[in-house]
Amino acid sequence: MISASATLTGSYDYSEVARSVLIAIVASYAALDLAGRVTAARGRVRFAWLSCGALAMGIGIWAMHFKGMLAFHLPVPVDYHWPTVLASLLVAVLASAVALYVASRHEMDPVEALTGSTLMGAGIAGMHYIGMAAMRLPATTRYSPLLVTCSILLAIVFSLIALLMAFDLREETRWTVPRRLGSATLMGVAVSAMHYTGMAAASFIPASLPDLSHAVSIPPVGNSAVVIAALIVLLAAVTTSSVDRRQSEDRLRLVIDTLPAMVWSKSPDGSADFLNQRFREYTGLSVEDGLGWGWMKNAVHPEDRAEQEWRTAFAAGQPFEKEARLRRADGTYRWFLLRAVPQRDDEGKVVKWYGTTTDINDRKRSEDELRQAQEDLARVTRVVAMGELASAIAHEVNQPLTAIVTNGNFCLRRLDGAAWKADELRAAIEEIVNDGTRASAVIFRIRGLLMKESPNRAELDINRIIQDVNVLLRNECTRNRVSLRLELESDLPRVPGDPVQLQQVLINLIMNAIEATTSTTNGRPEILIRSARNRDGVLVQVQDSGPGIEPALVNRIFEPFFTTKPKGIGMGLSISYSIIESHGGQLSLESGSQGALFQFTLPANGAVVS
Amino acid sequence: MSEPKSIVFVVDDDLSVRSAINRLIGSMGLQVELFESAQGFLASKLPNVPSCLILDIRLPGISGLNLQRRLAEADIQIPIIFITAHGDIPMTVRAMKAGAVEFLTKPFRDQDLLDAIDLALERDRTRRQQEAELAVLRERFECLSPREREVIEMVVSGMLNKQIAAQLGTAENTVKVHRSRAMEKMQANSLADLVKMIQRLQVFPQ
Numbered sequence: 079m080i081s082a083s084a085t086l087t088g089s090y091d092y093s094e095v096a097r098s099v100l101i102a103i104v105a106s107y108a109a110l111d112l113a114g115r116v117t118a119a120r121g122r123v124r125f126a127w128l129s130c131g132a133l134a135m136g137i138g139i140w141a142m143h144f145k146g147m148l149a150f151h152l153p154v155p156v157d158y159h160w161p162t163v164l165a166s167l168l169v170a171v172l173a174s175a176v177a178l179y180v181a182s183r184h185e186m187d188p189v190e191a192l193t194g195s196t197l198m199g200a201g202i203a204g205m206h207y208i209g210m211a212a213m214r215l216p217a218t219t220r221y222s223p224l225l226v227t228c229s230i231l232l233a234i235v236f237s238l239i240a241l242l243m244a245f246d247l248r249e250e251t252r253w254t255v256p257r258r259l260g261s262a263t264l265m266g267v268a269v270s271a272m273h274y275t276g277m278a279a280a281s282f283i284p285a286s287l288p289d290l291s292h293a294v295s296i297p298p299v300g301n302s303a304v305v306i307a308a309l310i311v312l313l314a315a316v317t318t319s320s321v322d323r324r325q326s327e328d329r330l331r332l333v334i335d336t337l338p339a340m341v342w343s344k345s346p347d348g349s350a351d352f353l354n355q356r357f358r359e360y361t362g363l364s365v366e367d368g369l370g371w372g373w374m375k376n377a378v379h380p381e382d383r384a385e386q387e388w389r390t391a392f393a394a395g396q397p398f399e400k401e402a403r404l405r406r407a408d409g410t411y412r413w414f415l416l417r418a419v420p421q422r423d424d425e426g427k428v429v430k431w432y433g434t435t436t437d438i439n440d441r442k443r444s445e446d447e448l449r450q451a452q453e454d455l456a457r458v459t460r461v462v463a464m465g466e467l468a469s470a471i472a473h474e475v476n477q478p479l480t481a482i483v484t485n486g487n488f489c490l491r492r493l494d495g496a497a498w499k500a501d502e503l504r505a506a507i508e509e510i511v512n513d514g515t516r517a518s519a520v521i522f523r524i525r526g527l528l529m530k531e532s533p534n535r536a537e538l539d540i541n542r543i544i545q546d547v548n549v550l551l552r553n554e555c556t557r558n559r560v561s562l563r564l565e566l567e568s569d570l571p572r573v574p575g576d577p578v579q580l581q582q583v584l585i586n587l588i589m590n591a592i593e594a595t596t597s598t599t600n601g602r603p604e605i606l607i608r609s610a611r612n613r614d615g616v617l618v619q620v621q622d623s624g625p626g627i628e629p630a631l632v633n634r635i636f637e638p639f640f641t642t643k644p645k646g647i648g649m650g651l652s653i654s655y656s657i658i659e660s661h662g663g664q665l666s667l668e669s670g671s672q673g674a675l676f677q678f679t680l681p682a683n684g685a686v687v688s
Numbered sequence: 689m690s691e692p693k694s695i696v697f698v699v700d701d702d703l704s705v706r707s708a709i710n711r712l713i714g715s716m717g718l719q720v721e722l723f724e725s726a727q728g729f730l731a732s733k734l735p736n737v738p739s740c741l742i743l744d745i746r747l748p749g750i751s752g753l754n755l756q757r758r759l760a761e762a763d764i765q766i767p768i769i770f771i772t773a774h775g776d777i778p779m780t781v782r783a784m785k786a787g788a789v790e791f792l793t794k795p796f797r798d799q800d801l802l803d804a805i806d807l808a809l810e811r812d813r814t815r816r817q818q819e820a821e822l823a824v825l826r827e828r829f830e831c832l833s834p835r836e837r838e839v840i841e842m843v844v845s846g847m848l849n850k851q852i853a854a855q856l857g858t859a860e861n862t863v864k865v866h867r868s869r870a871m872e873k874m875q876a877n878s879l880a881d882l883v884k885m886i887q888r889l890q891v892f893p894q
Contacts, residue, residue, distance in 0.1 A: 484801075
């Protein structure tokens with residue numbers, strides 16, 4: 079092998095070495111930074127970033143390498159074959175391009191990572207050894223195969239680490255800059271380590287001076303110029319990148335702040351970490367007051383808070399929508415639709431929530447108005463229908479009554495006088511009897527009309543009916559801010575009945591209860607519907623937290639046309655009473671300690687009155 | 689009753705009501721004529737005796753209120769008592785404004801109906817009497833000569849005989865003769881009597 083005395087002994091200028099390491103670190107930082115920009119860009123801009131980035135990074139790596147070479151002093155003059163030097167620079171640029179391309183892909187699978195790092199590592203190693211080959215000195219260069227292999231492997235391993243770091247760091251977050259600095263330092267040191275391993279692999283044996291055509295010597299000034307040029311290029315790249323990032327951030331922020339919607343992002347638990355300007359302007363909240371759970375405490379209407387519900391929705395991790403009132407800076411509340419979509423990591427864990435909050439107050443109000451109008455219309459229609467019915471009843475019943483009264487008066491007058499004949503009285507009384515029968519038939523007919531007798535009564539589960547009604551009236555309760563609670567006993571006996579009629583009774587009782595509870599202000603309005611087994615069948619109770627029924631009115635409450643409500647027509651309870659009666663049960667009012675308690679019974683078997 | 693017998697017309701579509709009213713009013717000694725529709729009543733010939741009409745509001749075909757209007761248009765001045773099983777205030781107001789005597793809601797008190805009938809017949813009787821008197825006066829007035837009418841018009845307007853003579857260009861005595869002959873023909877006892885008669889006749893523009 080080669081004897082040690084035969085080789086030229088080189089020495090390192092350590093301040094130059096330090097400078098080369100510094101360049102490596104700066105180049106690494108630029109590489110990481112540029113990877114982020116390339117990732118963010120699209121189309122031609124991306125290509126421009128990729129080429130300029132590769133050029134800057136390549137120059138950086140090459141400069142480090144070259145600096146490292148210049149830090150190595152041999153006891154003989156060393157010249158450089160400049161075409162080869164340029165070739166090494168080209169290889170560095172190509173290796174950088176590969177690195178940037180791979181690191182800026184949206185996904186990086188292991189094969190891509192390995193291929194990329196092999197190419198990059200090979201590129202860097204190639205650059206190094208091509209650079210070495212550019213040396214022109216009176217010596218032959220020999221390489222230690224072990225160390226060369228080592229240096230190539232190191233290049234590949236470091237490239238892999240660098241790629242993974244760049245890939246990880248390309249997203250711009252809060253901690254990006256410090257982490258990037260750390261990673262860049264690590265990478266810079268690693269690249270240097272590879273370089274100096276490669277240098278160590280070479281030994282120089284004195285020989286005759288080789289062909290010096292195209293060879294140049296590097297004066298100390300040139301040495302510094304390389305460093306300065308490289309630093310300027312790298313600095314320019316990083317600055318451009320930063321300006322571009324700032325501009326695109328500004329653009330994005332401008333878009334987010336001026337969108338006609340309130341935009342926010344929240345942590346996985348739902349605490350806000352960003353609220354756009356429109357959100358802050360609308361609510362009048364400062365950034366501090368809105369972040370965390372402040373948006374809930376300071377802007378959401380107390381009745382719409384239900385913090386637990388929100389937390390559950392956030393915990394569930396599914397996109398969701400909620401309607402809530404938000405306080406405007408002037409103190410008025412408007413209805414908003416809040417939409418939230420989670421962003422997940424690779425394992426499916428929610429890492430962030432993004433959402434918008436859109437003003438739906440006008441829509442909501444017109445919905446409310448429409449519903450109110452429909453209700454009013456329904457009420458008017460009912461009143462008109464009842465008015466017509468009343469008129470019909472009055473007319474139909476008053477005709478025979480008129481005849482009865484007139485005939486009766488005739489009889490009385492005759493009897494008061496002296497001369498009366500039995501025949502004429504008999505004729506009048508017969509007519510009275512006929513008209514009485516006729517009046518009763520009219521009433522019977524109207525009753526049938528009202529009751530809409532259903533011949534086929536099904537065996538019903540009363541709990542099912544209660545639940546159906548609960549669904550029907552849920553909106554009504556929410557709108558009136560009344561909570562409707564059910565306490566249903568399971569396995570109740572089935573009762574024969576008309577589901578529609580029984581629903582009608584329940585709806586009637588609950589609507590009355592809603593009106594009663596909303597008329598008072600003490601406590602949260604609540605309605606409790608209970609079902610239970612009783613002796614003959616089932617018992618259903620509707621209890622409200624309203625003011626209750628005045629004792630003086632208790633006896634009249636089921637009378638037709640009796641009402642305590644300003645807009646009432648006094649038919650609801652009276653019809654309900656008849657319906658329950660026709661089912662063989664009884665509707666009654668229990669005087670309780672608090673609120674009104676209406677209850678009805680329904681017999682379980684065969685006791686139905688037709 | 690010494691006067692010509694009165695007639696009560698009843699228009700109601702309900703047989704029982706007609707029958708009962710017939711019995712009640714008949715027992716008071718009044719003549720009753722029953723109709724089940726407005727058309728039937730319009731088709732009948734009305735005798736020239738004091739009468740009134742008991743009219744149901746809700747009738748098939750022509751309603752009670754429409755019948756009232758048609759009678760007014762035809763200048764048939766028969767007092768109307770409305771009866772209805774279901775009346776409202778606007779309906780009542782309309783009927784009363786159009787000159788109804790009474791508006792009764794079924795079932796009504798018999799005395800209310802009988803009082804209304806009395807009132808209605810009395811009103812009709814008075815009207816008929818006044819019309820008869822007016823007819824006599826009109827007949828007398830027809831007998832006056834044109835010159836007598838001219839003189840009477842001036843007398844009634846308050847002019848003295850002398851003034852009348854000057855205006856007509858005749859002697860005062862001639863005026864006196866015309867005047868006393870006219871008084872005689874009109875069967876007026878005094879100047880005041882004559883003025884009243886002329887006012888009722890409404891023959892001269894005021």
